Amino acid sequence: MSAIFDSISEPISRRVTTGLTKIGLVLRSRAWKGAGSAGITPTQGNALGMLRDASDGMKLSAVAKMLGISAPTASDAMNALVAKGLVIKKAGPDRRSINLILSPEGETAADRTREWPDFLADAVETLDADEQTTLLRALVKVIRSLQAAGDVPVQRMCISCRYFHPYVHEHGVNPHHCAFVDAAFGDRHLRLDCAEHLEAAPEVQAATWQAFTSRTESAT
Ligand code: SF4
Structure with a gap:
């Protein structure tokens, strides 16, 4: 009997991909909603979340690499966060490089961005x-x-x-x-x-x- 379903079903990899795509769409929509109410973009929110885990701060190149975005896009995002007072630029240990670290307000904002995917964690816990x-x-x-x-x-x-x-x-x-x-x-x-x-x-x-x-x- 399963042979019938084998012949009428899309490959399982396709259906799994469809499921992941649906979850991705919901995640994006929730991120825009959360970011919108925080007055930032989803990329800026993701950068805040990353910096929250980097107690010594991060270089711009590392932020771009971890987020999978270009250096100019990362630079725009970080400059916007600096202008909002959420991120501070500090001289790195070698005094030539610049480290990006969260301000106290940035830490609070970063903690809020972590709540964006909570709805998905609830679903996984089922x-x-x-x-x-x-x-x-x-x-x-x-x-x-x-x-x-x-x-x-x-x-x-x-x-x-x-x-x-x-x-x-x-x-x-x-x-x-x-x-x-x-x-x-x-x-x-x-x-x-x-x-x-x-x-x-x-x-x-x-x-x-x-x-x-x-x-x-x-x-x-
Ligand atoms: S990523 Fe490395 S250091 Fe971290 S738990 Fe895994 S093996 Fe250990």
């Missing part, structure tokens, strides 16, 4: 623990593929981190190891944006990816 872990692992793989294709900048994910060692422990629930905290962890702990992330060399990332994807089960 999944059981195994489903959430499987979804997280799948997202890591999709984002990594987009990264490899050059469609998104390198993200601060475990999979590209120098400290990540997949499947080095026998423990079924926590088979991976983070050398930064020197502890075992499982798929449910995989990070998509870790402040301690240190990008591994390309050949190390390739070997890590091979080891991570050689096992298909998600450890919950």
Whole structure:
């Protein structure tokens, strides 16, 4: 009987993409709504959120890279935030570069931008623990593929981190190891944006990816 559905269904990759596109549209609409009430643009809101995690501030080039936007677009966004008093420009440690850091008002605004996707977190929480872990692992793989294709900048994910060692422990629930905290962890702990992330060399990332994807089960 399933053969009938095989013949009348679009490939599952297409339907998953349709679902992701629908979620993307809602996210964009919520971001515009949240940004509008805060008097900023979604790009400015995303920049605030990123700077909130960077206690030492960030250079303009790093902001552009992490947001996947051009340097002039990042410069416009940051100048607008400086003019609003949400971001401060400070001399970097070498005294030649400029670091962008949040003002106290910027920290408050950044905390508010983090509430924009709360509606989606509520929806994800309707999944059981195994489903959430499987979804997280799948997202890591999709984002990594987009990264490899050059469609998104390198993200601060475990999979590209120098400290990540997949499947080095026998423990079924926590088979991976983070050398930064020197502890075992499982798929449910995989990070998509870790402040301690240190990008591994390309050949190390390739070997890590091979080891991570050689096992298909998600450890919950
Ligand atoms: S430092 Fe962060 S990104 Fe790197 S392996 Fe540990 S938890 Fe993952």
